[in-house]
Amino acid sequence: MEIRLLTPTDAQDYWELRLEALKQNPEAFLTSYEEAAKRETPIDQVARNLSTAGNYTFGAFDGQKIIGMGTLLHESSVKIQHKANIFAVYVTPEKQGLGAGTGLLTAAIEKAKTIEAIEKINLTVNASNEKAKKLYTKLGFQTFGYEEKALKINNTYYDEEYMVLHIK
Template sequence: MEIRLLTPADAEDYWELRLEALKQNPESFLTSYEEAVTRENPVEQVARNLSAAGNYTFGAFEGHRLIGMATLLHESSTKIKHKANIFAVYVTPEKQGLGAGKGLVTAAIEKAKTFEDIEKINLTVNASNEKAKKLYTKLGFKTFGLEEKALKINNTYFDEEYMVLHV
């Protein structure tokens, strides 16, 4: 398995995996699958995001197949430039448990450490996603808050935990 920074050339593979993620785990993402598929030129938008300053998306590859992803976003506003956020973490179901998630989040953490001004990394996780919470905790993240009813999908509410890693 290879973990590497994605480039605009990976945009189509990323978009396909993103749609899979939104379908498989709607409770884990702010964007819905239905919203995503109505976007105009989504692959071009992804390509732009993959080359945007402060935006680092890592991919886990098995051969040439993208099986997982995670994004680190370095805040750019002066007052919050000491923070980064990890989001859009996903590993395709049949490849979970093989270390891709750990490799992706570790790559994002290591990237954050290359910036002198980043002091902490935040993330949110579905409060019922025990596997993800266990991984984040193992990597040093600590829960600092809970938002009840953070997401509402088909009249079902999902809570989110806020986690932080001080670097």
């Protein structure tokens, strides 16, 4: 398995995996599948995002096929430049448990450590996602907050935990 930083040439593959993620785990993402599917020129938008300064999206590959993804976003505003956020982490179900999630998060953490300004990394996780929380905790993240009814999908509420990893 290879973990690497995605480039604009990966936009189509990323977008297909993103749509899969939104369908498979709607409770894990703020964007709904329906909202994403309505976007005009989504591949162009993804390509722009993949080339935006401070946006580092990593892919996990099994051969040539992307099987996982995760994004580290460095905050650009002066007062919060010491923070980065990890979001949109997903590994296709049949490839879970093989180390892709660990590899993606480790790559994001290592990238953050190379950026002088970043002191901490935040992320949000569905409170009932025990596998993800176990992985984040194993990598050093700690819960610092909890939001009840953070998401509402088809009249079902989902709570979220806020986690942080201090790297400096």
